[in-house]
Amino acid sequence: MKIIACIKQVPDSEAKVKAVPTGDGKVGQVSWGDAPLVINPFDEYAVEGALQQKEAAGGTVTALCIGPESARDALKHALAMGADEAVLVSDAALENLDTVGAAKVLAAAIQKIGGADMVVFGRQTLDNGAGLTPAQTARVLGWPMLGLAGQVKVEERSVTVERVLEEGRQSMKANLPAVLSVVQSIGEPRYPSFMGIRKASKATIPVWSLGDLGIAAPAAIVTRAELMNPPAQETATEMITGETPAEIAEKLADKIIAEKVL
Amino acid sequence: MKTFVYIDHFKGEVQPASWEALGLAKSFGTAVALVFGTGVDEVAKAAVEYGADEVLVADDASLTDYRAETYASTLASLAAAASSQSPNLILFPTTARTREMAAMSAVDLNTGVLTDISALEVNSDSFIATRPIYEGKVLEKTVCSGKPVMATIRGRAFPKPNREEGKSGTITKVPAAGEAKSTVEGYSASESAVNLGDAGVIVSGGRGVSNNPSLTPPAGMDEKQAETWRAQQGFALVTDLAQLLGGAVGASRAAVDGGYITYAHQVGQTGKVVAPDLYIACGISGAIQHLVGMRNAKVIVAINKDADAPIFKQARYGVVGDLFQILPALTEAMKKKLGK
Numbered sequence A: 001m002k003i004i005a006c007i008k009q010v011p012d013s014e015a016k017v018k019a020v021p022t023g024d025g026k027v028g029q030v031s032w033g034d035a036p037l038v039i040n041p042f043d044e045y046a047v048e049g050a051l052q053q054k055e056a057a058g059g060t061v062t063a064l065c066i067g068p069e070s071a072r073d074a075l076k077h078a079l080a081m082g083a084d085e086a087v088l089v090s091d092a093a094l095e096n097l098d099t100v101g102a103a104k105v106l107a108a109a110i111q112k113i114g115g116a117d118m119v120v121f122g123r124q125t126l127d128n129g130a131g132l133t134p135a136q137t138a139r140v141l142g143w144p145m146l147g148l149a150g151q152v153k154v155e156e157r158s159v160t161v162e163r164v165l166e167e168g169r170q171s172m173k174a175n176l177p178a179v180l181s182v183v184q185s186i187g188e189p190r191y192p193s194f195m196g197i198r199k200a201s202k203a204t205i206p207v208w209s210l211g212d213l214g215i216a217a218p219a220a221i222v223t224r225a226e227l228m229n230p231p232a233q234e235t236a237t238e239m240i241t242g243e244t245p246a247e248i249a250e251k252l253a254d255k256i257i258a259e260k261v262l
Numbered sequence B: 001m002k003t004f005v006y007i008d009h010f011k012g013e014v015q016p017a018s019w020e021a022l023g024l025a026k027s028f029g030t031a032v033a034l035v036f037g038t039g040v041d042e043v044a045k046a047a048v049e050y051g052a053d054e055v056l057v058a059d060d061a062s063l064t065d066y067r068a069e070t071y072a073s074t075l076a077s078l079a080a081a082a083s084s085q086s087p088n089l090i091l092f093p094t095t096a097r098t099r100e101m102a103a104m105s106a107v108d109l110n111t112g113v114l115t116d117i118s119a120l121e122v123n124s125d126s127f128i129a130t131r132p133i134y135e136g137k138v139l140e141k142t143v144c145s146g147k148p149v150m151a152t153i154r155g156r157a158f159p160k161p162n163r164e165e166g167k168s169g170t171i172t173k174v175p176a177a178g179e180a181k182s183t184v185e186g187y188s189a190s191e192s193a194v195n196l197g198d199a200g201v202i203v204s205g206g207r208g209v210s211n212n213p214s215l216t217p218p219a220g221m222d223e224k225q226a227e228t229w230r231a232q233q234g235f236a237l238v239t240d241l242a243q244l245l246g247g248a249v250g251a252s253r254a255a256v257d258g259g260y261i262t263y264a265h266q267v268g269q270t271g272k273v274v275a276p277d278l279y280i281a282c283g284i285s286g287a288i289q290h291l292v293g294m295r296n297a298k299v300i301v302a303i304n305k306d307a308d309a310p311i312f313k314q315a316r317y318g319v320v321g322d323l324f325q326i327l328p329a330l331t332e333a334m335k336k337k338l339g340k
C-alpha cells in the first residue's frame, strides 16, 4: 500500500506567541521568539496512523510538506519515526498560501509522487487551526474524505474508519484511494528510534518548486488584514480558604453565584 | 443583504450555535436557513421560529446520513443558483461536519472559509472576521475575496435569538446534488453525546481524580484497575457537580490517556477548545496545552492540592485542597443555595 502523510512545520506549542505590529498600517508579524519549529503535533498522529497501516498491510509511507527550507526538519522527524521517503514543496511564490491553495498544491504533489492508496492528514494545524485542508484536498483529488478517524482498518481495496464526533463514534467506509484525517485516539505517536534518527540524518529530501509540479501559484482568496493580541486576562486570583471543606465550599458557592454565570 | 445559514443537526438534534448563526445573519438583513436530511420538518419549523425569513429544505434519501460530498455539493449548487438569488455570505456553526462540507463547497465555488470566528464586521461589500490562530495565543482579522464568503462561527460568541413558538414562514423544497463516496456503517451507542462546545458550565477532571489513596478498591484488582476504579469515583464527584449545574464533563489529556474517560471529553490543544461561562478544573495542573482549550471561559475555578499548580494563575477563584473533600462539599453547598 502506498501511503502519503501530509505534515506541516509550526512553532512548538510551549512557545510564547505574540502579534508584533509594524506600526506602518501593515499587517504585522507573529513572533514566537527563539522557540523551536517542530512537526505540527496533530500531524505526528498522521505519521503514526500512516505507519500503523504500513505495518498492517505492507507498503511505503511518504511524508509530504509544503514549507520553507527549514521545514526539512519536520520531514526528518517523520523519517526518523519510520517514514520511507519525504518530499518538500518549497517555492517563494507560496508564502501567502490559504487552505484551498494548499490543497491544490498538495494534490499536484500527490499526483507527481505517483498517486497513493491513502493520504493521511492531521486534524488541523497549530498555527492556522482551520482544519479545512484535508477535505479540500479530497475535493480537488475527487477522492472520498474520511475525517477525524480514531481507528482505521483496511480490507482489500476499502477502508473503514471510526470517526470521533461530538455525538459519539461513527463508522464509515469508502473505497481506496481515500483521504483521511486522524485524531489522538489513533494512538500515541512513536518516538524516533536511534536507527531512525541516523537514517533521517542521511536521507536526501527532494525539493520541488511549483515549476516541478507544473502549476502556477494559487491565488490567495483568504488573506490576513490585521493581527492582534487577545485582551490581557484579568488574572487576579482570589484564593478561597477556610477551616473545613464545608466552610470553603460555602464561600466558593457564594462567589460563583455572585458571578451570575449559572 | 442575503445570508444563507446552514442549520447543522445530527438526526434532528440541532447544534445550538446554528441559531446563533441565524441571529447574526438577521442582523445583516435577510436570513435563509438551509436544512438537509430526511424527516427534517421539525428542524425546518424551528428555523422559522428562530427567525429565518425563508427555509430551503433538501429532503432526499441521499442526504439521510451526513456525507461530506453530498452535503457540500447540495450547498454549492444552492449557492451558485441564479445570481440575483445567490447569497453574499454563508454562515455555519463550527462543528466537525461543517468544517468538512464548507471546506469542500469552497473548492467548488472558488471561495474561502473563515473558521471559528468570534466577530464579524460588514464593511460595504466585504466582511472582516476575527478568528484565533496559534491556539488562540494571537487573533487575526481576516478577509475573503471570493463570493460567497463562508464563515463558521464559534459557539457562544454571538447572541442566540429568541424563539417564537408557532410562527409560520416559507419553507421551500430544494433538490439534493452530488454523489456520496462513502457509506455510513453505524454509530456506536457506547459513547454518550458530549457537547462541550455549547456547554455554559464545564466541570473537568484531570489526573488528580484518581488520587485518593484512602479509597480501597474491590479485592482482586491489579494496580492499573485500581487506579481506573479510583478515577471513576473521582469522576462521579465531577459528574455530580456538572449535573447539578446543568453542565458538561470535561477532562485533561492525562485523564483521557489514563483511560479514566473517553477522548470526546478532552479539553485542550488536541481536544476541544471551549468557552463556557464557568469552568471548574479539578485535579488539573494547568499545562499550556490544557490552558489553550479553556482560558476563554468567563469564570475559571481551580481546585488543586498543589498551591504552586500553574492552573491557579489562570483562575478567578482557587482552592488549595483535596478534590475528594472539596467537590462533594461544593455540590452540597450549591444544592442548598440553588434550592435544588
Ligand SMILES: Cc1cc2nc3c(=O)[nH]c(=O)nc-3n(C[C@H](O)[C@H](O)[C@H](O)COP(=O)(O)OP(=O)(O)OC[C@H]3O[C@@H](n4cnc5c(N)ncnc54)[C@H](O)[C@@H]3O)c2cc1C
Pocket (backbone or CB within 6 Å): A013, A041, B205, B206, B207, B208, B209, B211, B212, B251, B252, B253, B254, B255, B266, B267, B268, B269, B270, B271, B272, B282, B283, B284, B285, B286, B287, B288, B289, B290, B293, B303, B304, B305, B306, B309, B321, B322, B323, B324
Ligand atoms: C502535543 C501535545 C498536545 C497536548 N494536548 C493536550 C490537550 O488537548 N489537553 C490536555 O489537557 N493536555 C494536553 N497535553 C498534555 C499536557 O501537556 C499535560 O500533560 C496534561 O494536561 C496534564 O494533565 P493533568 O493536569 O490532568 O495532569 P497532571 O499534570 O499530572 O496534574 C495533576 C494535578 O492534580 C493535582 N492533584 C493530585 N491529586 C489531587 C487531589 N486529590 N485533589 C486535588 N488535586 C490533586 C496535582 O497537584 C496536579 O496539579 C498535550 C501535550 C502535548 C505534548
Ligand SMILES: Nc1ncnc2c1ncn2[C@@H]1O[C@H](COP(=O)(O)O)[C@@H](O)[C@H]1O
Pocket (backbone or CB within 6 Å): A006, A007, A008, A040, A042, A043, A046, A064, A065, A066, A067, A099, A102, A120, A121, A122, A123, A124, A125, A128, A129, A130, A131, A132, A133, A134
Ligand atoms: N503546508 C502544509 N504542508 C503539508 N500539509 C499541510 C500543510 N498545511 C496543512 N497541511 C495538512 O492539513 C491539515 C490541516 O491543516 P489546516 O487546514 O491548515 O488546519 C494539517 O494537519 C496537515 O496534515
